[in-house]
Amino acid sequence: MSDSTIGRESTGAAVRSASDLYRAVWRWHFYAGLLVLPFMITLAITGALYLFKDEIDAIVHSDLKKVEISENVAKASPSAMMAAAVAAYPGTAIKFTDPATPASSAEITVNTENQGKLAVYVNPYTGRVLGSLPDRGTIMWTIRYLHSLKYFGSFARALIEIxxxxxxxxxxxxxxxxxxxxxxxxxLSVRATPKRRVFWRDTHAVTGIFVGFFIVFLAITGMPWSGVWGAKVNEWANGNNFGYPVGVRVAVPMSDEHLDHVAKTSWSLEQAQIPQSSGHGHDATPIGLDAAIATFDRLGLHAGYAVNIPTTPHGVYTGSVYPDDLSRQRVVHLDQYSGQPLIDMRFADYGPLGKWLEWGINVHMGQEFGLANQLVLLAACIAIIVLAVSAGVMWWKRRPAGSLGVPPMPADRRVFRGLIAILVIGGIVFPLVGLSLVIMLALDWAYSRLSRLRTA
Known part of the structure; x- marks a missing residue:
């Protein structure tokens, strides 16, 4: 065998190897798209809407959330607004939300006997009740639940991780x-016209390379909400020291209730237990909502904070606020009898992991960098929809009649070894993803066997 022949064989083997690797990657890119693109369209649409949650809620629910500013008029006291809310909707007031701006209404959450929890809106200048919605019943809470698949149960939420x-x-x-x-x-450019498949191929490729970073970022920062990985990491990161980071004083009696069960809270404080008031055994008199609000104002909580009202002798007043500015996140628990802060928790007290995750979540929600954050992620959401639509059109134009159009199997299946190794590592980090990968490998093997039997 001559040297020239050996050279040609080596070149041919290299070409076949590159072609086989391309086919293997293409095949799994197809499978990934088949699984993910329907979710990506839904997540992109609901996510784009949620970026503008405050603006949309203010328009849709303007009759409840917006009030006319009355200058030089003394505002109604929190207790008076709470009394008006309970008079209009009999029940137990469990939360008071401070108006976020001078043109915002106050929100009192009332636990009623027949209608469940209601968010009752009150004009802070006149004390007049403006109306009510089911608790977390705004249009944006609906969009948020659709985005997280919370409406569809824990199994559906696990799909977010996958x-x-x-x-x-x-x-x-x-x-x-x-x-x-x-x-x-x-x-970096798109060829041809929409009538031709190459147009959709180029649109898909060019859009994908620009939006790929955002897809990875949104996927990673969305993982804390997932049903398995997010819950376990949260338990590991925040499950000790009553769920509070090291350095936060927790040398006070603690209840068995977690903060996430009674108030909207940050990811880092979901495991935080609520302290107990200590004066109930000595016939002490509760300080009342007005004094609690005055204390929270004196402590400097950001406007728009929520106050959970104690409903038991052991309960505490919990003031919490999660503004766009992460540094202003804060949770303060007050003894309902002495009014003294039992725990004062700030963003600066979070550990490194908590800070990183909270920053990622804040950017994910379009809050960290203001309007620029919203517009950049809106563009990313639109690009993701274009990516998904172009993939569908490209597949449809390429798909042989009567076939699913799965990319061909490589001639040398050893090229799958490296790809599978990467998949295994990803599966160990994200267990549900690993399980889905095993299922897809089994289905791919079965599909390949069935295809060979049909052509035999």
């Missing part, structure tokens, strides 16, 4: 497929 992991796989394989291979178009 979709997040597969999204990262989708981006990784997509970058490999996009990588320039001597082509003159489809890298």
């Amino acid at each position: 979709a997040g992991g597969w999204s990262i796989l989708l981006v990784g394989t997509g970058i490999y497929l996009w990588w320039p291979r001597r082509q003159t178009g489809g890298v």
Whole structure:
């Protein structure tokens, strides 16, 4: 055998190897898209809407949330507003939310016997009740629950974790497929017209390379809300020291209730237990809502804070606020008899992991950098929808009649070894993703066997 023949065989083997690797990556990119794209469209639409939650709620519920500013008029006391809310909707007041701006109404949460929890809106200048909604019944709470799949139970919420992991796989394989291979178009430009498949291929590739970073970022920062990984990491990160970071004083009697069960809270404080008031055994008199509000104002809580009202002798007044500015996040528990702060928890007290995750969540929700944050993520959401639609059109134009159009299996299946190794590592980090990968490998094997039997 001549040297020239050996050279040609080596070149041919290299070409086949590259072609097989491309096919393997393409095949799993197809599977990832098949699983993830329906979720990505839903998440992109609901996420884009939720970015503007305050603006949309203010428009949709303007009759309840907006009031006319009355200058030089003394505002109604919190207790008077609470009494008006309970008079209009009989029950037990359990939370008072301070008006976020001079043009905002106050919100009192009332636990009624027949209607459940209601959010009752009161004009802080006149003390007049404006109306009510079911607690967390605004249009944006509905969008948020749709975004997290909370409406569909814990099983559906677990799909968020699976979709997040597969999204990262989708981006990784997509970058490999996009990588320039001597082509003159489809890298940063779009060729042809919508009538041709190459237009949709280029649109998909170019959009994907620009939006890939955002997909990975949103997938990772969305993981804390997932049903398995997020819950376990939260338990590991915040499950000790009553759920409070080291350095926060917790040398006070603690109840068995967690903060997340009684108030909207940050991810880092979901495991935090609520302290107990200590004066109930000595016939002490509670300080009342007005004094509690005055204390929270004196302590400097950001406007718009919520106050959970104690309903038992052991209960505390809990003031909490989570504004766009992370540094102003704060939770303060007051003894309902002495009015003394039992725990004063700030963002600065979070550990490094908590700070990083809270920052990621804040950016994910479009809050950290104001309007710029909202607009950039809105553009990313629109690009994700374009990415999904172009993938569907491209697949439809390429799909053979009567076939699913799965990319061909590599001739040398050893190229899957490296890819599977990466999948295994991802599966260990994200257990539900790993389980779904095993299922997909089994289905792919079964599909390949069935295809060979049909063509035999």
